[in-house]
Amino acid sequence: MCEANVYLHRDGQEELLMESVDRIIPGEDNQIFMENIFGERRVVKARIREMELVRHRVILEAVPEEPVQRHTEIWLEPETTHGHFHPGEAVIIKLNKGYNMQADSQAELKDPKAYIVKPEGSRELELHAHHNQGEINLTEEIDGLAQIYVHEKGEQERYAAVLVEVGHHHHHGTQPIGLPLEIISTDYSHARMGENYEIQVLKNGIPLAGAEVKATYSSTKNRDYPHHLTTDETGRAKLFLTARGNYLFSVTDENIISTFTLVKSF
Amino acid sequence: MCKDMPPLEKAIQFHGHICPGLLMGVRAAEFAQKYLDIDPDQDEELLAVVETNSCGVDAIQSILGCTFGKGNLIFKDYGKNVYTIASREKRRAVRIAQKYKPQSHPDSLRYRELKRKDSLNEAESAEAENLLGAIFERLMSTPFEELFTWRDIDFSFPAKAEIYPTVQCSVCGEGVMEPRAIRNGQNYVCPDCV
Numbered sequence: 001m002c003e004a005n006v007y008l009h010r011d012g013q014e015e016l017l018m019e020s021v022d023r024i025i026p027g028e029d030n031q032i033f034m035e036n037i038f039g040e041r042r043v044v045k046a047r048i049r050e051m052e053l054v055r056h057r058v059i060l061e062a063v064p065e066e067p068v069q070r071h072t073e074i075w076l077e078p079e080t081t082h083g084h085f086h087p088g089e090a091v092i093i094k095l096n097k098g099y100n101m102q103a104d105s106q107a108e109l110k111d112p113k114a115y116i117v118k119p120e121g122s123r124e125l126e127l128h129a130h131h132n133q134g135e136i137n138l139t140e141e142i143d144g145l146a147q148i149y150v151h152e153k154g155e156q157e158r159y160a161a162v163l164v165e166v167g168h169h170h171h172h173g174t175q176p177i178g179l180p181l182e183i184i185s186t187d188y189s190h191a192r193m194g195e196n197y198e199i200q201v202l203k204n205g206i207p208l209a210g211a212e213v214k215a216t217y218s219s220t221k222n223r224d225y226p227h228h229l230t231t232d233e234t235g236r237a238k239l240f241l242t243a244r245g246n247y248l249f250s251v252t253d254e255n256i257i258s259t260f261t262l263v264k265s266f
Numbered sequence: 267m268c269k270d271m272p273p274l275e276k277a278i279q280f281h282g283h284i285c286p287g288l289l290m291g292v293r294a295a296e297f298a299q300k301y302l303d304i305d306p307d308q309d310e311e312l313l314a315v316v317e318t319n320s321c322g323v324d325a326i327q328s329i330l331g332c333t334f335g336k337g338n339l340i341f342k343d344y345g346k347n348v349y350t351i352a353s354r355e356k357r358r359a360v361r362i363a364q365k366y367k368p369q370s371h372p373d374s375l376r377y378r379e380l381k382r383k384d385s386l387n388e389a390e391s392a393e394a395e396n397l398l399g400a401i402f403e404r405l406m407s408t409p410f411e412e413l414f415t416w417r418d419i420d421f422s423f424p425a426k427a428e429i430y431p432t433v434q435c436s437v438c439g440e441g442v443m444e445p446r447a448i449r450n451g452q453n454y455v456c457p458d459c460v
Contacts (some may be wrong), residue, residue, distance in 0.1 A: 240402075
C-alpha cells in the first residue's frame with residue numbers, strides 16, 4: 001500500500017475525509033493525525049475501523065462519547081462580576097447544587113448549613129435554600145475578607161467553600177477552615193488568567209497526596225469537568241488558568257465531596 | 267476600574283475574544299515593555315510599526331497604548347508578524363519578529379479547522395474550547411526566544427501626529443481633513459466625491 005483514501009464511517013455511510021494519505025499517527029485521547037502527499041493535514045477524533053490495504057482505503061469510525069460519571073456537588077458563587085464587592089454593595093452569595101458548575105434542576109438541597117469563618121471565630125449564617133439553589137446575604141456581615149462554607153449532611157457529605165472579599169485587600173494565603181476534606185489556595189491573590197494557580201487538598205488538616213482534583217470554569221461548554229489534576233506528595237496541584245470568570249475545584253474522598261470556588265477579578 | 271487590569275485582560279477586552287494570534291501579540295507587547303523598560307503610552311512617547319493587520323496588533327494597541335487613533339501605530343501591509351516598538355524617551359527601538367515554523371502543531375491545525383466551520387455542535391464547541399486552552403497554555407509558557415527573534419535597530423522618529431484643519435467638501439457638504447481634500451479652485455472636494 002502506498003497512499004490511501006481515508007473515510008469516516010458514520011450511521012452506515014462513508015464520508016471521504018482525505019485523499020492520498022501517506023501518514024497516519026494515532027494520538028492520545030482517540031485523536032488520529034493524518035497527512036497526505038500534498039502536505040495537507042488533519043486531526044480527527046476517531047479510531048481505525050478497517051484497513052483495506054489492497055483497495056487503498058482506511059476506514060475510521062467516530063468514537064462515541066463516554067457517559068459522564070456525575071456526582072452531585074454543591075458550590076458557592078458570589079454575585080459579582082469582578083471578583084470582589086465594594087463597601088456598601090449588597091453582598092450576595094449563591095449556593096448551587098449540580099455538577100461541573102451547571103445547576104441540576106432535578107437536585108434538591110437537603111437542609112444545608114452556612115458558616116462564616118473570620119480570624120476571631122466562626123458562626124452560622126442565615127441561608128435561604130429552595131429546590132437546588134440557596135442564597136446567603138452577607139451585606140451586613142463583612143468588611144474585608146471572610147471565608148464562607150456550606151455543609152450538607154447525608155450519606156454523601158457535601159462541602160462548598162469560597163473566600164469573599166469586600167474592598168481591596170492584599171492576601172496571599174488563606175488559613176484552612178478545618179473541614180474534613182478541604183481545598184485551599186496557596187496564593188489566593190495571584191489568580192490570573194495566563195498563569196498557574198496552585199491549590200492544596202487537606203484531609204482532616206493533613207495534605208492529601210494522590211487525590212484527583214477536578215477543575216472547571218463557569219463558561220465551559222464541556223459536559224464533564226475539562227481539567228483533572230492529581231495532587232503531589234504535599235497535597236498540591238497546579239492549573240494553568242485559561243478562562244475568564246470563576247473556577248471551581250472539586251475533590252472526592254470516601255463519602256465526602258468538597259468544592260472550592262476561585263473568584264477571579266477577570 | 268478598581269483593580270489594575272492585567273495586560274492580557276486588556277488585550278482580550280479590546281479584541282473581544284481570546285485567540286492564538288492575540289496571545290502572540292500579548293507576548294510581543296509584554297516583551298517590548300520589559301526589554302525597553304517602558305510604561306504604556308500616554309501621549310505618543312511610544313511608536314509602533316506593525317507589519318500585519320492581524321489579531322496580534324490589537325495586543326500592541328491595548329497593552330502598549332500605540333493606537334490607530336493616536337497616530338502612533340504605523341501599519342505597513344507586509345503580511346508579516348513583525349512589530350517594531352520605539353521609545354522617544356529612551357531613544358531606542360526593538361524589532362520583534364515571529365519565527366517562521368513550517369509545521370503547525372496538530373492542536374492548532376484542528377482548532378483552525380473547527381473555526382472555519384459555520385457552526386459547531388456541542389461536542390465540537392467543547393473540543394474547540396479545550397484546544398484553545400491547550401494552545402493558550404503552550405503559547406504563554408513557551409520561552410520567548412522559541413517564538414520570536416528580536417534586535418535593536420536604528421530608528422528615525424517621525425514628528426508627533428499633527429492636527430489638521432477641517433474643510434468642507436463642496437459636493438457632499440461633509441467635513442474633511444485639509445491635506446486629504448482635493449483643491450478645486452476656491453473649493454475642496456473630499457476623496458470620496460472625487
